[in-house]
Amino acid sequence: MDFLILFLIYLAVCLSCMVIAIKFSRQSQECFARIVHHVTLVIGPVIPRWLQVAVQLALHRLIHQRNSFFLVLHLVLEVAVYGEYSWEVFPYCLELGFGHSILLLPYIMLLGKMYFFYLCCTRDPGTISPSNHKQLLRVFTYDGILYRHARVCPTCELVKLARSKHCRVCNHCVHRFDHHCVWVNNCIGASNIRYFLLYLVTLSGMAAVVGTVTVRFLVQVALMSNLPQAMYVNAEGEHVPVGILFIVQKLFLTFPRILFMLGFTLLTFFLLAGYTAFHFYLVMTNQTSNEWYKHKNSCQCHIDNIYHRGLIANVKEIISPETVQQGFR
Template sequence: MDFLTLFAIYVALVLTCIVLVCKYSGQKQSPLNIFLSCTIKVFAPITPKWLQRFSQWTMHTLFHQRDMDTTLTSLSVPYILLTAKTVFFYLCIKKDPGTVTMRNVSSQLYLYPYDKRLFHPGVTCPTCKLIKPARSKHCKRRTFVLLHLKMPTLSALLLDSSQCKSSESGVCNRCVRRFDHHCIWVNNCIGGQNTRYFMLYLFSVCAMAGDISLLTVDMLLHAVLRSGLLRASYIDEHGQQQPAGPVFVIQHLFLTFPRIIFMLGFVVFVFFLLAGYALFHSFLVLVNQTSNEWYKSRGFSCHHCRPTSTADHLCGTAPSRKYFYSRGLLRNLGEIFFPRQPFRKKHT
């Protein structure tokens, strides 16, 4: 599956969501509502009464709908996605990406073969002085670790950054196996052990932005339908009566809901920006390639990653296929969500 095919699937999904919103707008019965209603009927007899009352009170407090036609189910989805996004964000920060150390370097060397084009055997990391396993890279990016803060609030940090001191341990300074990139947003390297959490984090953020956009569009459509603008007319500058077309409706929405319209534009922009980034990483996952390898394969290789004189005769050897580490679609996905573990010898 190439990138253009993946992009075509992405466009088809976006258009499908738009069609579903237009089709079920103003209808109380939708496939999602029917499914959830059946699920509630199944689990209601075995759910304690106090838990049902607490759930109803919580839902009423969080999702008081006023005069909106949006269902409770639709309003619940962003909160669920927000919880999932927060969990994956925490895992991206806390999970070790796959650090290569003196203890595990011998077992890490056998995880992946050397392609003899981007990764050569016998190369020693000039910083940590360890033999570099295939697909690994040394990260020197500085992370943001705050040791001392005179004013404890975030606004104070933004106002006066000179009052913060950063630690020297804030530098990653480590070799990471199956290194993808260093993400400043999660303040951690993305490697073999946490790529799955990074992908799930990207998907949850995209889904949340897309769902908020769809909810906002649905609310605006209901506002237009209730106001009767589609059947309205106006007098133009020549004194002629004209039907209210799409341009008139959009102008009316801008004047009536200016903040909501600008917020919608920003969220849609963020959605397409993140979706494009997630689509690129999805393509790399499907072909079992990291962004570091993608960057190097385009001619931007690191001058530290050249082989030693003992392996210099391997420099001209090219891989037999374009995606050297690809093992098929399912196996590539399995390697992300069930990463390879280094072989450990048992001591007797």
């Protein structure tokens, strides 16, 4: 049972890290900075001054400046999962007679994901500049609640557009600002939200197919070994069928790396699927993450969303934003 406890601890740690990373990557950078500040106050007296300065500098760069840390982490995790899949799951499945189409599907999903990931990282999200400001001003009207007339961005020195926001990390205003995503090291706005949605869909799909193939492999191994029919002798000397926990433990001891990879992949899938569903809900109701967050924290319970124009118009706004129609990249 020790291995199962270890495995459950591993899953709990993975889940906690993912939740923190997702939360940190969205609206909670100030919250994260506050936590770091409090932790520094508590452990500060026992840590050398130079180390504190170095950590603060590193965290400042991580939180407030564009950097490649999460891009690299993203790729390292992917290499770890696909390395294990290619090294063990793939050859074992071939031996068991799995079809090539199902085994190659994770690689096809990976190619699709890499393409949309690249577009998210490199495409302009909708940066507002003096040259396109006048054009973009006409796209959305001010709702008078979240967005009001005559406010000026002190950094860009331009009148703030409805549905825009100044990104402190990228240091410019973004049209139809959704959020700054550390995983793609770019803002998500009017011009790249469609790529971001496709990136989420392919990423969730990738986790789903890797998980499905791996589960299928483990089930087949368990069936071939007759594990479900196995019995053990209990303290009273009776023959009792082994339970699901025994089967999982047995598989864990036989294929530890595959089980670790599967645990991580399944957790990733459920979190990503939830996050993707949330973004599709935002598309259907024509809200950005930024607006949803502001509505949630607003004291006004029922705020009319004037940008909601029906499902088809809302989807069209994502697929073909007015910025693109006007020749703005």
